[in-house]
Amino acid sequence: MTVRVLPVTLPSIPHVDLESLEQFDRILAAGATSMAGWRVQSVDLTGRTAELLRLAPMGSLFLGCALAEEAESWIRDGGGLIFPTIPELPFDPYRGALYDADELYDGLPAGYESTPDARIYAWSRQHDVRGDTGRTLAAALHDHAVADALAELPDDRPWVGVMGGHGIERGEATYRAAVELGRTLARSGLTVATGGGPGAMEAANLGSLLAKYDDAEVEVALSILAEVPSFRPSIGAWASAGMKVRQAFPGDGGVSVPTWFYGHEPPNVFASAIAKYFSNAQREDVLLNHARGGIIYLPGAAGTVQEIFQAVTPNYYGDPATQIPMVLVGVEHWTTRLPVWPLLRGLAAGRAMEPSVHLVDSIAEAAQLVSTT
DSSP states (O other), X not given: OOOOOOOOOOOOOOOEEEOSHHHHHHHHHTTOOBOTTEEEESOBOTTOHHHHTTSBOTTOEEESOBOOHHHHHHHHHTTOEEEOOOSSOSSOTTOOSOXXXXXXXXXXXXXXXXXHHHHHHHHHHHHHHHOOHHHHHHHHHHHHHHHXXXXXXXXXXXXXXXXXXXXXXXXXXXXHHXXXXXXXXXXXXXXXXXXXXXXXXXXXXXXXXXXXXXXXXXHHHHHHHHTSOOSSSOHHHHHHHHHHHHHHSOOOOOEEOOBGGGTTSXXXXXXXXXXXXXXXXXXXXXXXXXXXXXEEEOSOOHHHHHHHHHHHHHHHHSOGGGOOOEEEEOHHIIIIISOHHHHHHHHHTTSTTGGGEEEEXXXXXXXXXXXXX
């Protein structure tokens, strides 16, 4: 006997994201009578109880909002869902926006240890040791909120990922080359996306930031940074030099996707939008999946090698329409020091990915390959 399974059609309710009191007031002024489909994140609504009591709550979702007791009861009894705030966290697990450098480095003059970035990293290390499921849930909720905020970024410009080692110091020729790469990509109308750390990643975001400035101004910025070449021994001094450049040369630094998993590597200050995750696996996947314009790999070590082969897998099994260009920069590095290229070519041979993998020796060649794809 064959059992026929009929398709199930669920009612479609348009959802509305509300992430500020101003948005709440606007939707009320537009004549809202129901909260159906509302997704309200981290909004203090204690002063809007009367307004809430005039709205039908069925189908609403409140994440970490401040509500008067009467409003809470009204929403719950009427079919709404409330996720309460979680006490004693150094971050908002329901945040409605991405980070920026000003938020992560708030309080930097008092020392890096006092900044939200440092305090959240310290919390994450305690979570790793204790294995507390409550902490795991808080981290997961946070990363979900960051992913949601990232999805809301305008996608009018293709992302090009720039991967590379964190150990490259300011003032080195390789750092300068990565700055020029980011600058060239941004001038080509592309969004520069990096893993958000120091070294090559910082340089690429800096290049995007400096896209509208001339060569002389770029030299000024690089000379300021060269005075503090590394985040060791002082993250505070390193970040402060970056902030000085950022304030002197405002611009669009692109996107970065760092992680507290590598919290000992501080986030660079030049990305305009920072999607910082607790989960490194999720962060890697998000970064690679968004970089539809291509990925450029500057010389790096284990982390960069991992990123290469993480991107190889979907290309290997994909068809011509799903391919993402992959450009390795540094012939000697990727053929001799870390012989990734021979293996990559062996995997690509005869498959749809073969035209999508490239090995070049210059930043200009790499930028040309992704700019014309």
